[in-house]
Amino acid sequence: xxxxxxxxxxxxxxxxxxxxxxxxxxxxxxxxxxxxxxxxxxxxxxxxxxxxxxxxxxxxxxxxxxxxxxxxxxxxxxxxxxxxxxxxxxxxxxxxxxxxxxxxxxxxxxxxxxxxxxxxxxxxxxxxxxxxxxxxxxxxxxxxxxxxxxxxxxxxxxxxxxxxxxxxxxxxxxxxxxxxxxxxxxxxxxxxxxxxxxxxxxxxxxxxxxxxxxxxxxxxxxxxxxxxxxxxxxxxxxxxxxxxxxxxxxxxxxxxxxxxxxxxxxxxxxxxxxxxxxxxxxxxxxxxxxxxxxxxxxxxxxxxxxxxxxxxxxxxxxxxxxxxxxxxxxxxxxxxxxxxxxxxxxxxxxxxxxxxxxxxxxxxxxxxx
Amino acid sequence: xxxxxxxxxxxxxxxxxxxxxxxxxxxxxxxxxxxxxxxxxxxxxxxxxxxxxxxxxxxxxxxxxxxxxxxxxxxxxxxxxxxxxxxxxxxxxxxxxxxxxxxxxxxxxxxxxxxxxxxxxxxxxxxxxxxxxxxxxxxxxxxx
Numbered sequence: 001x002x003x004x005x006x007x008x009x010x011x012x013x014x015x016x017x018x019x020x021x022x023x024x025x026x027x028x029x030x031x032x033x034x035x036x037x038x039x040x041x042x043x044x045x046x047x048x049x050x051x052x053x054x055x056x057x058x059x060x061x062x063x064x065x066x067x068x069x070x071x072x073x074x075x076x077x078x079x080x081x082x083x084x085x086x087x088x089x090x091x092x093x094x095x096x097x098x099x100x101x102x103x104x105x106x107x108x109x110x111x112x113x114x115x116x117x118x119x120x121x122x123x124x125x126x127x128x129x130x131x132x133x134x135x136x137x138x139x140x141x142x143x144x145x146x147x148x149x150x151x152x153x154x155x156x157x158x159x160x161x162x163x164x165x166x167x168x169x170x171x172x173x174x175x176x177x178x179x180x181x182x183x184x185x186x187x188x189x190x191x192x193x194x195x196x197x198x199x200x201x202x203x204x205x206x207x208x209x210x211x212x213x214x215x216x217x218x219x220x221x222x223x224x225x226x227x228x229x230x231x232x233x234x235x236x237x238x239x240x241x242x243x244x245x246x247x248x249x250x251x252x253x254x255x256x257x258x259x260x261x262x263x264x265x266x267x268x269x270x271x272x273x274x275x276x277x278x279x280x281x282x283x284x285x286x287x288x289x290x291x292x293x294x295x296x297x298x299x300x301x302x303x304x305x306x307x308x309x310x311x312x313x314x315x316x317x318x319x320x321x322x323x324x325x326x327x328x329x330x331x332x333x334x335x336x337x338x339x340x341x342x343x344x345x346x347x348x349x350x351x352x353x354x355x356x357x358x359x360x361x362x363x364x365x366x367x368x369x
Numbered sequence: 370x371x372x373x374x375x376x377x378x379x380x381x382x383x384x385x386x387x388x389x390x391x392x393x394x395x396x397x398x399x400x401x402x403x404x405x406x407x408x409x410x411x412x413x414x415x416x417x418x419x420x421x422x423x424x425x426x427x428x429x430x431x432x433x434x435x436x437x438x439x440x441x442x443x444x445x446x447x448x449x450x451x452x453x454x455x456x457x458x459x460x461x462x463x464x465x466x467x468x469x470x471x472x473x474x475x476x477x478x479x480x481x482x483x484x485x486x487x488x489x490x491x492x493x494x495x496x497x498x499x500x501x502x503x504x505x506x507x508x509x510x511x512x513x
Contacts, residue, residue, distance in 0.1 A: 004431075006474060008467050044473055046424065049431035054470035075470040084425045086414045098469045106469040113464045143422065145413040193416050193454035194462075235455050274457065277440065326439060326460075368464070 004046040012038045012111045012366035020355035021340065022347040024063035024126075027360070036364075037061045038109055040074065052079040058109055062126060064346030066164040074098070074109070075134055089143040097139045100154045100186040101132050101201045102227045102242055108133075111366035115240070115272055115282055116319045117333045118362065122266030122288035123227065123244045127344040128169035130161045131205050131223055135182060152188040157181060162207045168345050170221065172306075173213060177221055180206040188229075199229035209250060211258075219253035236274050243267040262291045280321040282333070287314045288341050309356040313339035319362075328367055335360040397446045400485065400507040402494040404430065409511035416452055418495060420462040421472040426493070434475040435487050435496035443481050447497040451512065 014036035016027040025035025042056035055076035061068045075098050081091035098106040107113040108124055118126075137158020144151040162179040170177070188199035204224050211217035224247040231240040246264040253259050268286035275281060289295045290311040297311030319333030340354045348354055399415060401407075407426060410418075417423040418432055425431055437444040439456045448456045466472025478484050481502055488494040489506035503509065 004473065006467075008474065010468070040468065042468065042470070044467075044470070046431065046473070049425045049429060052424065052473070054473075056468065056470060077470045079471070081424060084423060084429075085427050086411055089417070089423060093470070098471075106471070107465050110464060110468040113461060113468065143417070145411065145417070147411075147413070150413055150417070193452060194420075194458050195454075233455070233458055235449075277457075 005043070006045070007041070007043050008369060009041040010038065010110055010112065010366060010368035011040070012036075012364055014117060014362055014364040017361045018358055020358040021343055022063065023344065023360055024065075025347065027063075027347075033063065035061055035063045038111065038366075040109060042074075050081040050084065053077070054079065060109065063344060065126070065344065066346065087145050090141070092138060092140045094138050096134050096136050097156060097158070098134050099132055099156070099160075099184050099203065100139075101184065101203060101225075102244070103197070103199070103229050103231060103240065105132055110368070111329060111331075111364065112368045115238075115270055116284070116317070116321070117331050117364045118317075118335075120242070120266075120268040120270065120284060120286040121315065121342040122268055122286045122313065123242055125169075125342045127342055127346065128166040130163040131166045132203070132225075133161055135160050135184065137181070139184075149189060149191040152186070152190070155183070155185045157183050160205050160207070162205075165346065166207070172345065172351065173211070175217075175221075176210040176212060177207040178210075180208060180220070182206050195233050197229065197231040197233075199227075201225075201227040201229070209253075217253060217255060217258055219258055220251050222247075222249040222251065224249070238272045240270045240272075241268065263293070264288065264290045265292055278323045280323075282317070282319040282321065284317050285315070286317070288312060288339075290341050306351040307340075307354065307356070309339045310343075310351050310354070311339075311341055313337055313341040313343075327369055329365065331362075331364045331366075333362045333364075335362075396500055397443065397451055397497060398500050398503070399447075399451065399510045399512060400488050400496055400498050400503070401510050402488055402490075402492055403506070403508055404492040405495070405508060405510070407510065408508075409513050411513045412453070415510075415512055416454065419448075419452060419459060419475070421466045421475060422462075424472070431493045433491050433494045435478055435484055435491075435494060436475045437478060437481065437484060441481075443484075443497065443499060451497065 015032050017032040018027040022028050025033030027033040039059040044054035056074040057071050058074035059071045075096050077093040077095040079093045083090040104119050135158025139156030141154040160179040160182050162177045167174045167177050182205045184203040186201040190197050207221050209219045209221040227244045229242045244266040249261045266288035270284040273281045297308030300311050301308035315337045317335040321331045323329050338357050463474050467474050484496045485498050488496040
């Protein structure tokens with residue numbers, strides 16, 4: 001009988017070059033930035049037929065992003081399947097679980113599961129990624145099988161890992177945020193073995209808010225995204241589109257000037273074409289606006305809060321992926337971006353010193369086993 | 370914004386109505402260790418087993434999945450003609466399971482002969498084989 005103990009891992013190294021603005025390190029200098037590295041190692045085993053124990057440690061460097069190199073527990077779960085039949089699978093995970101959010105979130109740091117080097121930043125933004133990464137709590141999942149498709153339902157309750165990245169991304173004044181019990185729900189339908197995938201994900205991520213400048217300014221920050229996902233998989237190509245509606249709210253402040261809401265929206269369309277089993281071409285258009293009532297950011301700018309273009313981003317990108325073997329992969333990708341809505345503040349001194357239109361060229365090699 | 374929403378809805382409608390059915394290949398069969406009592410499994414269950422989402426059979430027995438490398442013609446035939454999915458979809462499903470803490474990777478063997486042997490000697494073992502290379506040490510499972 002084969003041992004059910006398994007160890008897997010991945011690593012990646014990128015070179016990033018930009019003409020303006022810095023993304024993951026000093027990418028705008030002549031030699032570019034090598035400050036995008038990912039290392040992951042996981043282990044899993046099945047102590048009983050209906051129990052899976054799995055954990056993964058992630059160490060990552062992404063420019064000025066807060067937790068550089070610090071190994072973190074990416075997930076650590078005990079997964080128990082109460083029911084495992086032909087028509088239905090019902091189980092739960094206790095521990096730190098990856099948030100089922102959109103198509104890519106659960107494996108967002110694993111190069112082999114991404115369509116390109118970067119995920120669409122409008123929805124899978126890296127600059128405040130801790131908001132959506134994983135939760136400490138419990139999640140219940142259910143699979144309902146029909147004659148030609150499967151419905152997946154997953155709901156979870158837990159404390160999110162809201163870190164400094166979310167603080168600086170929310171405001172340059174870096175308010176202190178602490179995760180509070182949050183909820184997430186995903187319903188996915190996979191038709192005909194995943195030829196067509198349709199999904200809805202919704203979350204309510206809560207954290208306490210405490211201004212560092214004004215100690216009496218205390219309240220709650222709520223991030224409430226809803227994502228609609230659609231994907232078609234053919235033998236040679238895949239077409240993926242996702243739309244996200246993001247409700248952001250500051251509430252429960254004694255001083256009413258802090259209480260505010262902003263509804264943003266993001267969407268992308270992505271085409272992957274497999275030229276051969278080893279070569280893949282990617283084309284994507286990705287767009288985000290931080291506030292639907294101020295699409296061009298003009299009100300934001302007139303209030304003196306920052307440049308108008310920091311409130312939107314339109315990213316046209318194309319890339320190529322070469323799988324040297326089932327383990328090694330080399331990729332190149334070019335982005336032409338109008339706006340800086342997802343540009344990491346961690347890498348750029350101030351919003352004012354950024355440039356509205358910028359180009360980015362990325363190369364990445366990765367290995368997984 | 371209305372345009373992307375309408376575009377999404379049209380895309381979804383178009384995709385749902387494109388029908389392509391799975392063709393059976395009598396040359397390739399689903400095989401299991403004799404400890405597996407089921408004589409048939411539904412297609413969605415078999416897809417879940419090979420996507421590494423089904424860990425036990427209905428009677429509680431742990432499943433051990435065996436596969437050949439991605440480019441192997443038998444693997445490709447089994448994936449495309451029996452499961453009705455492409456090898457790249459299976460590979461992605463395994464990576465997603467392995468790196469999100471929701472499942473494990475299948476056991477990879479190098480040749481079709483090794484596959485039959487591994488399934489024959491592993492209780493709960495499930496794999497696939499050319500009908501012509503079957504031995505009496507494995508059972509053929511029908512797919513409903």
